[in-house]
Each structure stands twice: as structure tokens, then as C-alpha cells.
């Protein structure tokens with residue numbers, strides 16, 4: 001199962017300001033956006049980042065695209081340093097489509113989904129910290145803090161207590177077991193799985209997602225040519241808040257012009273065809289001449 005790129009038309013429209021330019025896809029994933037952009041703008045080139053060992057390489061098999069895309073397995077927070085290593089110090093656009101890909105979510109051995117047979121949640125398996133270690137060793141206070149800070153989970157303390165009680169008798173080994181513990185504390189009538197917020201919180205914490213985004217945003221304006229654009233697609237309010245704050249700060253400092261005064265969201269038709277796109281929000285800014 002491959003990832004359907006979110007808002008491909010909108011991304012093309014807002015990101016591509018130079019049809020002969022060099023662009024960065026910070027979150028290659030299944031290559032959906034990279035492929036779409038390369039196919040629709042025949043003279044652009046893309047440097048794609050992803051830190052997951054298991055990203056789809058199908059794109060590289062397409063011979064005619066090979067000389068137009070470079071792939072770097074690296075955390076996008078190191079974008080500046082990584083590009084310098086290949087002698088790139090300016091680009092025409094930067095795209096980040098945050099979060100996990102469909103492939104990551106649907107692989108039950110990665111631990112991102114509720115039915116996983118493991119408790120892992122690392123996007124980059126070179127990192128050490130897993131969900132299993134956190135759930136089985138962190139203090140109840142630290143667990144509650146993570147659930148509240150990164151998941152805005154209002155039952156964070158009760159869930160943390162239940163986890164600590166359960167692990168006195170057994171090691172919590174799988175996402176399925178963790179989900180059951182959360183169910184024992186939290187029942188909702190809504191369609192949303194009651195474990196959603198805790199799973200989101202663990203994933204964000206383990207992968208240091210908010211800090212990575214902040215570092216990427218901090219460095220991006222230094223990499224953009226005048227007229228170059230940055231487009232960030234986020235899926236929850238914590239990320240969106242960081243993007244909004246960075247764009248506002250750079251706009252006040254006369255570094256960026258904010259292009260999307262009104263946030264861009266998927267059309268009704270897109271949401272109908274790809275329900276995973278429903279919470280996507282895109283903000284775009286343009287580097288201006290200082």
C-alpha cells in the first residue's frame with residue numbers, strides 16, 4: 001500500500017516558483033510528492049530526504065528520473081549541513097509533509113498502528129529509544145507529561161498509572177497490549193480510537209518531531225533563493241503552531257512574505273478519496289529580497 005500524496009495540485013501551485021529550479025523534499029516517504037513534481041515540471045531537480053531505511057526506492061528504478069533526483073537518508077534537521085556536503089547552498093523551494101507514511105503505518109512490525117505486534121515507533125532505526133522502553137521504564141510522572149504535552153491527552157495521569165500498575169506483573173510488549181490498558185481507563189463514544197492521543201504523543205516524543213521541525217524552519221530561510229518558497233504540510237495543532245510562529249517571525253523580520261494568509265486544506269473531493277488527508281494543513285511563505 002503506497003502513500004497518496006496530500007494536496008499535490010496545491011503543492012505544485014504554491015511551491016514551484018522557478019520551473020528550472022532545484023527543490024528539496026524533506027519527507028520523501030513513498031516518493032508521492034517528488035514523483036508528482038518531477039512529472040509535472042520537466043526541468044526541475046529534487047534532493048529528497050528521509051531518515052527511514054525502508055522508504056520506497058521504486059522512483060529510482062525509473063531511469064529517466066534518476067538524473068533529476070538525489071536521495072539522502074538523513075534527518076531533515078541536518079538539511080543545511082547535508083546539502084553543503086554535496087555543494088548545494090541555495091535552493092528554490094523546500095517542502096515538508098510531516099508525520100508518518102502509509103507504508104510506515106501499515107507495517108505492523110514498526111509499531112505505529114494500534115494493532116502492531118511490537119512497541120517501537122522509531123522512524124529511523126539508527127536511533128535507540130523505542131516505545132517499549134518508555135512504556136516499561138519511565139516514571140508515571142514522566143509518562144503523564146509525555147501524554148499531556150505531545151498528545152493533549154486529558155486522562156494522561158490515569159493512563160500513566162494504569163500502565164505502571166500493569167507492568168508490575170508483565171512487560172508490555174506490543175501496541176495491542178498498550179491499547180488494551182488505555183481502553184481500561186478511557187472509553188469514548190466518538191469514532192476516534194481512545195488510544196489515538198497516547199500513540200501520537202509517544203511517536204512525537206520518540207522521534208523528537210517538534211524539535212526537528214523547529215530546526216528545519218530555523219535553517220530554511222538561509223537556504224532559499226529570493227523568490228524561493230517553503231511549504232509545510234502539518235497534521236496536528238502542535239506542528240501547525242510552530243510553523244505559524246516561524247513564518248510570522250520571519251515575516252516581521254522582512255525575510256518572508258506569507259503566501260497563504262488563509263491556511264490551505266484539502267478539497268472535499270480529496271478528503272472523500274483519501275480520508276487520511278482530512279486533517280492536513282498547508283502553510284507557504286516566500287523568501288523576499290532583504
Ligand SMILES: C[S@@+](CC[C@H](N)C(=O)[O-])C[C@H]1O[C@@H](n2cnc3c(N)ncnc32)[C@H](O)[C@@H]1O
Nearest residue numbers: 005027029030031032033050051075076097100
Ligand atoms: C507523511 S510521509 C511523506 C509522504 C510523501 N510526501 C509522499 O507523498 O509519499 C512523512 C515521511 O517523512 C519522514 N520523516 C519524518 N520526519 C523526518 C525527519 N526529521 N527527517 C527525515 N525524514 C523524516 C518519515 O520517515 C516519512 O517517510
